[in-house]
Amino acid sequence: MKSLLRSRLLTFSSLCLIWSALVPPAEADLIGWWPLNGSVRQGAGEPFTTTLLGGATFDDAVPSPVGAKVLRLGGGNLDGFKVDADPALDVDEFTLGYFINQNGAVQEGAGLERLTSREGDTFETAVGDASAVGGTSSSTGTTLSYYQGGWNVTDVEIPEDEWVHVVWKNTTDEMQLYLNGALEYTGPALPPGAGTGFMNVGVRHNNIEGFEGLIDDVFFWDDSENPLSEEAIAAIASGGMAAFLGFDEDSDGDGLPDVWETANGLDPDDDGAGDPANGAEGDPDGDGLNNEGEFENGTLAQDDDSDDDGVKDNDELLAGTDPLDEDTDSDGLSDGDEVVAGTKPKDPDTDGDGFQDGFELANGSDPLDEASVPGAEGLLVVHLTFDGGLDDDSGNSNDGIAIGDPSFDDTVPENLGGGQALRLAEGDVDGVTLEANDLLNSSPFTLAYFINPDGSPQGNAGLERLTSRTGDGFETAIGDANAVGGTSSDTGLTLSYYEGTGWMVTDVTIPLDDWTHIAWRNDGDGPDDMQLFINGQLEYTGQGVPAARLSGLMNIGIRHNNVEGFDGLMDDFRLYATSLSDADIAAIAAGDSGGGYSLAFTAITRSGSGDEPRSVELKWASQPGRLYAIDYSLDFANWLELSDSHASQGAETTYTDDTVSADNYRVRRN
Helix, strand or coil, X not given: CHHHHHHHCHHHHCXXXXXXXXXXXXXXXXXXXXXXXXXXXXXXXXXXXXXXXXXXXXXXXCCCCCCCCEEEECCCCCCXXXXXXCHHHCCCCEEEEEEEEECCCCCHHHHEEEEEEEHHHCCEEEEECHHHHCCCCCCCCCEEEEECCCEEEEEEECCECCEEEEEEEECCCEEEEEECCEEEEEEECCCCCCCCCCEEECCCCCCCCECCEEEEEEEEEECCCCCCCHHHHHHHHHHHHHHHCCCCCCCCCCCCCHHHHHHCCXXXXXXXXXXXXXXXXXXXXXXXXXXXXXXXXXCCXXXXXXXXXXXXXXXXXXXXXXXXXXXXXXXXXXXXXXXHHCCCCCCCCCCCCCCCHHHHHHCCCCCCCCCCCCCHHHCEEEEECCCCCCCECCCCCCCCEEECCCEEECCCCHHHCCCCEEEECCCCCCEEEECCXXXXXXXXXEEEEEEEECCCCCHHHHEEXXXXXXXXXXXXXXXXXXXXXXXXCCCCCEEEEECCCCEEEEEEECCCCCCEEEEEEECCCCCCCEEEEECCEEEEEECCCCHHHCCCCEEECCCCCCCCECCEEEEEEEEECCCCCHHHHHHHHCCCCCCCCEECEEEEEEECCCCCCCEEEEEEECCCCCEEEEEEECCCCCEEEEEEEEECCCCEEEEEECCCCCCEEEEEEC
16 A cells, blocks of 8 residues: 555655755755645655544635635544554654634533644644643633643634634754744743654544644644744745645646646646647546646546556546545455456445455455355454564454553463463553554454453552543453442452443453453344353353444553553453354363354254254354354363364255264354
8 A cells, every 4th residue: 555655646756856946955854745625635745644534524615725625624523634654754853734713612622622643642732721731711712732741831822713824843942833924932842752653633643632623734844854944934824835835836827837747747838739748638648537637636647547446547536436545445445356346436345244345355255245244264353462562463454553661471371372471561551552444343243352460450440441442432441340330349350341321340350360361242232232251151241332332443451542551461362343152252262263263053953862862953144155164062172073064055054963962063164
């Protein structure tokens, strides 16, 4: 994907070669510019991956200081856009700027709304009631503040329903705030290394407490070598980045900026009179989209397939797909592959069976058939073994990102047979985060892990998080049940979970300084849809988790906002996009996960008694043309194979065991 982004931003990547003719060399270190003229694609700078968040929309009815459209935010403080983590973002000396128009009273965070936020709240800019962060309320309630390890109130106020230009300039010595091009405040600088990870614009790092209003013309400049001057900041405030970069210069008057024509191999002094290919109506790449259309849509004038997905630019525009995104619906299939497969390039789940098209094809099911779904063994979406690293062994690239300072320890559950475990130290600040993606959002699901608490719970009145989703959508926790409305246990180590509306106390306790396997199986949002298994045995049934609460990032060992974490060891973390059978959960708890995972039986019928021949008939939902393996066990730990090639009988398959007649069975796709 990174190489794709680099190729599709070729339009702008060569700008730095010609900026010297437009701006002084000391001002040519642009990291990123987002004009927000109908998309969150960049106008220039490094090739970042950007994603629209929440219900943010583009508005052309409100007069913006620059550009044709602006980004409107305000759907419950959840709107904005995200710039994925990249080393190019992680600079200590920078200038960050944007236009904003606040059109509503601040609501979130005791009246504080985020304008930008770096991963983990390392650096934030915000507007709202200064009393929310230790200052004094203003007459308008709209004061600018920033976070750099602690909140700093600038006492600079901004009006409502009016455009203002805001610039934050961080040097080694101080933070400077410019309003409409004029310096209005200086305060403490960010500590070195404070601004790291991804950047959210218009909303906090965990996608809450966002800005309500309009935002436009966002830019981020690297000041480490060539600081952006005060004169340049004033020029951007008065005319915007497009004018500053020379995008308003059009020597031949054909409506195509000189800088764009040069970057796209066109003659900026020929309006098409000399060579029709150079004019606004020219189509040098023959994709059916003229140069004017290429410029307006950000596509390449000399490449008929700007995103290299196998579909020409103009064909994508006519079909409503994105000519700058090889996978418009983000389902794991390129738009061209969707055409070949017959799936819908604007619908990630063409057959509506709950599994994305790309995931189905990768796991052997038919994305055009609702009755065809992946087998359970293909639904392991996260597997972190913690054997010295945070790599995902599921094959889905859900690699963990360290929070705080977790380490690895040789103390592991005996039945895992070696390796290492994740140690989360005292202080409740260590953990692991998984970046948000649709594979994490399945309902039903099975969430499983080993834990070994090595200290009394400390956070939140004795409650520590084992897992947490964005905005506390779904959490699992350990600690004093009294903290969430239950009754304290002798050990203070009771398991609880938050399913979106309230805390559920399971009254299941676990020991201190010992390994316990925990599995949460969720079938839906009904009153009995959550089942808790301890060391492979069902111990609790309660309220299920609504699908709406299963979204955003997933933190492991710590709460979504990186506090109130677990003190102890964790190992063998797994998330399945399905409800595993009792037998599978028992097998995982016993350290046996080989050979695929069993499907749930729809019926088990036993016949015969006494001296009569005994038999067991097993039935399960199946798919035509597949082979299944049937195993049996006497203790849920040791499994023996009855058959490894039992042929499917269609939508339902039956197998009769009249030889072993065991107590426990499992069936798995071969």
